[in-house]
Amino acid sequence: MKFIYFLNNKLLQPYLNTFSGLSKEVWWLSLITLINRAGTMVIPFLSLYLNKSLDFSLSDVGMIMSAFGAGSVVGSWLGGKLTDKIGYYKVMVISLVLSGLLFIGLQFISTYYGIMLGIFLLLAVADMFRPAMFVALSAYSKPENKTRSVTLIRLAINLGFSAGPAIGGLIIATLGYGGLFWVDGITCIAAGFLLLKVLNPKTAKVQDNIVSQNPKSAYKDGKYIIFLVAMVLFSIAFLQYFSTMPLYYKDVHVLSEFKIGLLMGMNGLLIAVFEMPLVKWLESPKYTKTGLVAFGAVLTLISFIVLNVTAWVGVLVIGMLFMTIGEMIAFPFSNAFALKRAKQGNQGEYMALYSMAFAIAHIFGHNSGMHMVELVGFTNTWYIVSLVMVICIAILLMLKRKMRFQKIEE
Known part of the structure; x- marks a missing residue:
């Protein structure tokens, strides 16, 4: 009993207390991020898929992965621009749903330039989510909780990246690479619909409404x-x-x-x-x-x-x-x-x-x-x-x- 008391009061409770004070919107955003990150399980297997399944050379794979990075840069920039113009909520929904459709469609492309363009577009759309998510995180967090809110999101991302490859390997073994693209796409779309349900501006509570008169x-x-x-x-x-x-x-x-x-x-x-x-x-x-x-x-x-x-x-x-x-x-x-x-x-x-x-x-x-x-x-x-x-x-x-x-x- 003393051991259980020590475990609960000295270790478990202080650990759980570090999560206290975070808004429910931040928790929802973390769950959506977890689903989204776990859903992008195709990413760790992308070079393998390109080399083994589509028979691209390693130099071709390297060029395609450069398109991956370029798409990420463009997506981050575009996501920031759109967030300032139409708001973080719409950008996150658009990014999640469209990237899900692009994940599903990518499996039907097999040419070198087609794959390069498809991956560039996929990352450009998928990474629009990140700046919008950070702005949403700031809005849903009290000023004193922002760093811990960021940490919770990082925890969700790490858990997603940890679970994703393991689940992805299992899907490839049972359903092949086609199944991986379908599951990736469906999970992104599901995360988008969950966001529509739980973080709708009509119901979500903003904790820190930042308005700059001269941005x-x-x-x-x-x-x-x-x-x-x-x-x-x-x-x-x-x-x-x-x-x-x-x-x-x-x-x-x-x-x-x-x-x-x-x-x-x-x-x-x-x-x-x-x-x-x-x-x-x-x-x-x-x-x-x-x-x-x-x-x-x-x-x-x-x-x-x-x-x-x-x-x-x-x-x-x-x-x-x-x-x-x-x-x-x-x-x-x-x-x-x-x-x-x-x-x-x-x-x-x-x-x-x-x-x-x-x-x-x-x-x-x-x-x-x-x-x-x-x-x-x-x-x-x-x-x-x-x-x-x-x-x-x-x-x-x-x-x-x-x-x-x-x-x-x-």
Whole structure:
């Protein structure tokens, strides 16, 4: 009984308390995001589908994946523009339903240029959702809860990405790739109809109605642009953990696919369990958001440096731990910084640029990492990535100092 009391009062209840105070609309938005992310299960299998089922060469697959990234950039930009013009609610519904139809239609295209155009259009429509979702999140959250609301959305995204590939593999084994496209499409459309039902403007309660009389263009916000440059650099380095790092695990440390899966799965598990309590603990006036993002970047930098310190296989776990903690700090507070900055201008435009920073990193991050490994090897690649992180940290600290000098606490 003492153990049960300890488990409930000392561990479970404090953990659950970190989720308290969030509006029901934020919870609905998180559920819709979870369905949407789990529904995009075709994405992890896309290169395999193109290479094995449609017999495209690896260079063709690389070009198609570049179209994937370009579509993401265009979608993020377009989503921000439309959000400022017609509102986040309509943009989210249009994005979910249309992307569902495009997922279903993509399976019927088999030509190289047709697939390239189809994937570009699919991502352009699907990623309209992101800036609109961030603006909705800001509206449905009280000012003091915005960072934790972002963290809940990140939890939904991580759970969706964790469940998606597993479900996708099962669907491919039983129904083939055609079934995967159908399920992807249907889940996106279902998420759209759920959004229509539970977040209709007539019933949803807005917690923070932000109206700017003289909206500022995000493109003219110098400090915000500097911040986004740092986030592009951070993301290029961070993405190495999902492209070049698995190759490093296999080629240098000779890990099996199962062990690589466990190591990568540790990232999602730690985020699911610890990110919300960590964010709640760090939400304090004594910490600035730029300072916390810089600290997260420092931990991510260490995760790359330790890989070159020793050949001991245990360093892989240490590196993953540093990266995961860095991610848990940097991403929620960078998002919160963007949301707060967006209050003074066109919210959709601000959040579109924030989403585009990650889309741009996707275009360059994977390719640059693969080329560096091929040209200079893994050891030198980690040194180069570490240098990128040093520049990122320097930019963030410069921005923090500049804002403190001007007495802007962000």
